[in-house]
Amino acid sequence: MSEIVTYKCPNCGGPLTFDPEKQKYTCDYCLSEFVQKELNAIAPDTQKAEKVRVEAEADEAAQKTEAQPMLYNCPSCGAEIVTDDTTAATFCYYCHNPVILSGRVSGEFHPDYVIPFSVDKEKALEIFQSWMKKKRYVPKAFYSQDQIEKVSGVYFPYLMYSCQADGRLDASADKLRVWVTGDYKYTETSSYSIHREGNMDIRYVPRNALKKANRELAEGVFSYDMEKLKPFQMSYLSGFLAERRDMEESEFSEEVKKEVREFAESTLRNSIGSYDRVRVNNRSVDFRQEKWDYALLPVWTLTYNDQAKNKIYYFSINGENGRVCGKLPVDMGRLMVLFAQIFFPILIVMLIVGYLI
Numbered sequence: 001m002s003e004i005v006t007y008k009c010p011n012c013g014g015p016l017t018f019d020p021e022k023q024k025y026t027c028d029y030c031l032s033e034f035v036q037k038e039l040n041a042i043a044p045d046t047q048k049a050e051k052v053r054v055e056a057e058a059d060e061a062a063q064k065t066e067a068q069p070m071l072y073n074c075p076s077c078g079a080e081i082v083t084d085d086t087t088a089a090t091f092c093y094y095c096h097n098p099v100i101l102s103g104r105v106s107g108e109f110h111p112d113y114v115i116p117f118s119v120d121k122e123k124a125l126e127i128f129q130s131w132m133k134k135k136r137y138v139p140k141a142f143y144s145q146d147q148i149e150k151v152s153g154v155y156f157p158y159l160m161y162s163c164q165a166d167g168r169l170d171a172s173a174d175k176l177r178v179w180v181t182g183d184y185k186y187t188e189t190s191s192y193s194i195h196r197e198g199n200m201d202i203r204y205v206p207r208n209a210l211k212k213a214n215r216e217l218a219e220g221v222f223s224y225d226m227e228k229l230k231p232f233q234m235s236y237l238s239g240f241l242a243e244r245r246d247m248e249e250s251e252f253s254e255e256v257k258k259e260v261r262e263f264a265e266s267t268l269r270n271s272i273g274s275y276d277r278v279r280v281n282n283r284s285v286d287f288r289q290e291k292w293d294y295a296l297l298p299v300w301t302l303t304y305n306d307q308a309k310n311k312i313y314y315f316s317i318n319g320e321n322g323r324v325c326g327k328l329p330v331d332m333g334r335l336m337v338l339f340a341q342i343f344f345p346i347l348i349v350m351l352i353v354g355y356l357i
């Protein structure tokens with residue numbers, strides 16, 4: 001049974017949200033602050049949410065593969081809140097009350113870990129603006145005020161693979177020494193038999209586990225400091241958007257193991273010193289103690305819909321360390337001006353030089 005959860009300030013009843021800078025829960029109305037322990041003692045305001053499917057007649061198969069819009073009622077103002085199947089935390093569109101859908105982060109979808117935001121919105125905007133200054137050829141609309149207000153903090157779902165990888169590699173290698181005496185050229189070949197083996201502790205190889213997420217956006221902001229992983233607490237989501245995973249470990253298993261295998265093999269290969277010839281005869285990597293963890297990781301995102309070209313562009317910031325990943329729209333109008341002003345004169349100068357030579 002799904003419930004809508006809102007954490008309310010015990011002093012004034014206003015909504016409590018997680019403040020990344022203070023790493024505390026704050027009330028915007030009376031400015032009270034609470035640490036995690038205090039919050040755990042406060043019973044969240046919950047409301048049995050009778051979810052209503054918008055399309056009641058959608059068939060079973062479609063429900064499993066496509067995100068269905070669902071309606072809930074805001075516990076604060078009673079207005080309808082529209083969510084996707086994967087929405088785990090959002091805001092009421094009317095009263096901005098932060099709501100968490102507890103059913104989306106419990107049972108099989110209960111995350112093992114979360115890295116709470118440590119970059120707040122103000123800092124995210126600073127990073128965005130200073131990054132924009134260095135990018136000259138983007139349409140002004142991308143960094144207009146109302147666009148910037150759409151910067152939002154999202155907890156994206158990731159599945160993370162860990163294991164012990166045991167690697168072995170056998171190779172034969174030669175060192176050559178060549179010298180000339182009189183009319184004769186001598187080559188001395190020293191042959192070596194090489195054996196390398198090692199164990200690697202592989203931890204938290206992450207994969208974005210939300211189908212509708214843009215992979216470049218959600219994986220471009222890697223890497224996270226996994227030391228910051230905390231056992232999951234629902235309250236961290238208060239004041240942010242959050243999505244639950246809709247992908248399974250089995251969808252990533254093969255590609256992640258291939259990545260680990262290649263990494264282990266190339267590490268062993270690189271540990272062989274310098275020889276003139278190396279032949280790898282045998283190699284193998286075994287996996288032990290394989291484990292998948294499910295975590296929600298923080299990302300600041302901004303998307304820009306370029307309607308003229310029917311394209312959507314992305315900008316994202318790692319919510320833990322401020323690392324930037326951007327896929328910028330290029331405004332062809334401004335780029336053409338650049339061509340006319342710089343490339344075109346240079347081309348003419350080159351042609352003239354070429355002619356003179």
Ligand SMILES: [Zn+2]
Nearest residue numbers: 009012027030
């Ligand atoms: Zn308050």
Ligand SMILES: [Zn+2]
Nearest residue numbers: 074077092095
């Ligand atoms: Zn509301």
